Amino acid sequence: MSLSSLAALLSKTKLDDPEDVLRAANEALKKNRTNPEALHVKAIALLKLDRFEDALNVFEDGGNKLQETAALGYSYALYKAMELEKAEEVASKAEQSRGISHVLAQTLYRAEKFDQSAKLYSQLSSQGPEQEEEENDLRINSGAVDAQLEWQGNGSLVKKKKPDRVDMEAFETAFNAACGSVARGELAQAEILLKRAEDLCNSLDDLTDEEKKAETLPINVQQLYVFSMQGKTDAAEKLSARLDINQIPDLSTRRIAQLSSLSSAKETSNPYLMHRLTHAAPSTPKSDEPFRFQSSILRQNTHVLDLLALKYSGVANSTSSYIAKNADASPTSTSPFSVINAAAHAQNQTGKAAIKVLVPLLEKRPNDAGLVLAIVHLYLLTNNHAAAVHLLEGFFKKLEQSESSKDLDVRYSPGLIATIVSLYAAQSRKSHGRIELAKAANHWRTNSKGSQPPASLLRAAGISLLDSNDEDDLNEAGAIFTAINAHDPSDQAAVAGLIAAYATSDPSKLTDSQIALLPPTARLIQNIDAAALEDAGVAVPPQPATTTSKKRAAPEKEKPTKPHKIRKTRMPKDYVEGKKVDPERWLPLKDRSYYRPKGRKGKKKDAGLTQGGVVAEDKPSAPEVQKSGGGGGGGGGAQNKKKKKGKGGKW
Template identity: 55%
Template sequence: MTTSANSLAGLLGDVSLDDHEENLNAANAALRKSKTDIAAQHVKAVALLKLDRYDDAVEHFEQAGNNLKERAWFEYAYALYRTGYSEKAVQVAEAHSGGRGMLHLLAQAEYRRENFEKSANAYRQLSEQLSEAQDEEYDLRINSSAVDAQKDWLGQNDFAQRKKLGREDLEVFETAYNAACGSIARGELAQAEVCLRRAKDLCNALTELSEAEKKAEILPISVQQVFVLIQLGRLDEAEQLMTMIPFAEIKEPSTKFVAEINSTASMQAHSNPYLSTRLFHSMPRPPKSDHLFSVQSDILRQDELVLNLMCHKYDGVARSTHKYISKHPSPTTSSPVNSAGVLHAAAHSRNATGKAALKAILPLLERHSNDVGLILTIANLYILTNNYAAATHLLEAFFKRLEQSTSPADLDVRFAPGLVATLATLYTVQGRHAHSKNELAKTATYWRHKSKSPPKALMTAAGAALLESQNPEDLASAGELFASLHAQDKTDAAGLAGLVAAYAINDPSKLNEDLVESLPPVARLISDIDAAALEASGVAIPTSLGALPASRKRSAEKTKPQKPSKIRKKRMPKDFDPNKKMDPERWLPMRDRSYYRPKGKKGKKRAEGLTQGGAVVEEKVAAEGKPTPVAQQKKKKGKGKGGKW
């Protein structure tokens, strides 16, 4: 062992420690003399890692055996992580736990495994015990913000844990970029665009980076910005920005692949689905070492299925979606599975809409009665055909089946905020406000007992619905809901306002000055409201209220002079004079017009008989005592054959 170490030291004596290629050559020279030289094996492994030859490093570890793995387990775990074997890297790291370096590696490997909760815990441990390493705090803040953004994508961040955008997030371009990714995941696209622009400005302002390094850092930011512009519907800006991105200079294969996908989506010229499908399949996929996250892969799979539907490949889409759905349990709130259910229904209906689509899709309910995507598709088709009652009955029957289940997962689906909101909205549209309120209250009660941090939007909606009730028990429940919201997030304006309103109605004794003073002043809330303009514009009357008395109607249109409607030339008579006022009674028969005056004796007598209060024609009484009207008397025969009638 000493001889081999001295031999290796002699080989390395004439090379620089920074020249990793020379170190690799020296280690290979030592291994040619002795294949089991553990020191030379270790030097070769480090040199391969320094040269970014990670696949060769993993192969070297496997050939060298367990002795090298036990001696250099950190290097082995790092090589596994960089080649895409994150799960195996985590196993090695957990088996040899200890040290900040291994904890950093564990956090990164868990991040690539998409086990973001464990990754966040590892970074939390590192942050609690900061070392004296240069820039470690800076790196921890950047990596932690990246984990938070990924948790937002998967819906793992509840409102109590989610960190709001702060000044520290916009101090460096990496955290600004991660803040933009989190905003995109939450649907805050306008805020995401602001963060991306800020990230570009901060990167360009750095003096320690060269122009080439700045350009390399800005490329993924621009790719993300194109996505945001597409989602905002600003396709012209997205296409213009995409033309400025040099695809060949993007180093990360996954980023380059996403950039090419966004380029195809942003170009309005690619409206031909067959051409788009060909371009989609011609793009090289990223390797295992730089694979896409599951959120990206799910979107790409949906894009491919949509393109196939546009190319009329209905049978193929039906088979692939059925295969995917059958591998996952139902019911579920998984977005990819439910999206596959929607596309499965679209394939069976062959892109039909309305009643034709319902006729094709309804038989699927017999085989997939718990497919959430299918149920929502049918409900949406019912709504589009104005059949709200059928949509409501469909969801009610689905909820009833889930309530009879003993599986906790099924109950979570039953009280999923999105499904509950759909049913509550249907109740509201039909004027069944009591049902809507009861549904929201029931769901809020379930999640309060189920989770320490229930969905914020659901709790706020349930509390607001209960506040409209006159029942003291409902008002008390609203106070409890808003109290829990306020306790978890004292900066939430909706929770604070709801709590004050609930206490003011149900229990004013609980109101204190701190709660009332925390509310924003009324003057600030109405500072940008022009009361005079609102009054002049009139009061909007919802159509659901029906027609109100004319004395209560106010409209801004009545204050404006109405322009006379034009008459088409083909409807005008030949002798039409536009300067002459038309008769308003021209649509009535002549005898019903107010200015009609009959001519002649017969006409005057007829008019007298038709006039209210005029003389009544006497009736002649027949011999048998029955009255016979004059009009029924036998007329005299005229001259000629057969007489005249």
């Protein structure tokens, strides 16, 4: 059959079944294997039948001409066969159309290049949809990309954080909004959105019961995860019992559901049984592989179960091999495995016993950020904050001495900066924390290479610098908030920081539009009762014991004291109720004011003890000189006395 005859045949027939189209194309190819139009028709029929590998083989057999002519189908076949790099290359070089743009956006999404995919979907949305169904697809896919950006840690690139009314009208958009909430840690909001998505799906009339069950399965699995993270074990167990996990067709979804079910159980299961159930799950095919962050979490869970099963040497070897193979990866992806590796070497010990094992290991892997953080955590568990700070500061010095830009990126990574700033705050060294934040912000602003610096770190650095009275610090804070405002002019927090930095130092750098973004003062104080505050007075904070406050505190009102009731056993024997008690009863008798001595000797003694009175001074009489006898000697007058009788005349 010639090319013209095949075209004529297809134009006269109405084949709605791809199987019929495939048979017609095969009949034509029996006569001419290189018929380009027959190959094109066959490839498209195979794509509609979800036979992507077969379709890709047809495109490969057709050669460059067919691949260029049917670039849309060829790139789509490569995308479905998970040959993402080649699919991106083909779609990028092909003549651009909306169909090619959709395939390219999906390819970038599956390749986890979510920022590029988001830009492409934004361009398609700004151009306006060609069909009504396309608008719905664009909204669903854009929501999925935003959720993945949140999971990837690039939430600053997501412009819409809260779902609007349109998102709540379809279960797909509500589900994507819920996934974004889960990624941000907004679990209560995610629970509401997932319930909304489930109700919307079950209320659809154009879906059969089987189709509804298939669509709600991912929603229920996400609900199971949310319940587990919220600690709602009763709801998680009830949902897990309702789900038939083993019948979930999507293998990656089945594995996630199985792990969520095991982790949400109230009672701790046998770790060896959990280990067997987890490893018994079938491996996922290439077309159904989870994203990298999901695969990383699944691998971590597997290693944790191995540790619970006391497989220390196996976990140590496997994690060491993984860290070595991914030496060029970011520490965000390898640090969890470094911590698991440390737990395997320490054999699940903590405290000083674990530190004794891990410190020598750090000498072999001095640039392992995950291992450093593990040891820092162990130091904190033993209340040795000084050692934790010293270890982290030494690690920073090693990275600063390196000439590699990657090591400097690790040095100023937001997680490590947050750790050292928290440690400084615990030691009341706020100035050191401010310096670290300023250095990190300066690094990312000058070495971002066109990408957006971590907004959370920049914002924390700017807020910290605003607490300083140094003009240089305020200018640095202004530069930081200027960079944030340039990326997102609607960020009111950045505008407020910008105004706070330049309000006193250089107001000329502020614009009226920036000031207008701040809420008016009347709105901020509308719920404040100034009269009540004035009546309450000004609260004076307590002063430290080492300082003396110059302010005089208000006199305290004397509280009426209740009379202290004395027990009868403590009362004197001659006590008469109502009689006034002698206030000097505790003094000795001679010291009481009403004491009067009796007798001549007592009066004379009392007069001699009088204080403040005139004291009669008696003149001392001259000593009486005794006459000595004729004999000289040192005995004096004692020689005139008769010697008493006694034994031996001894004194």
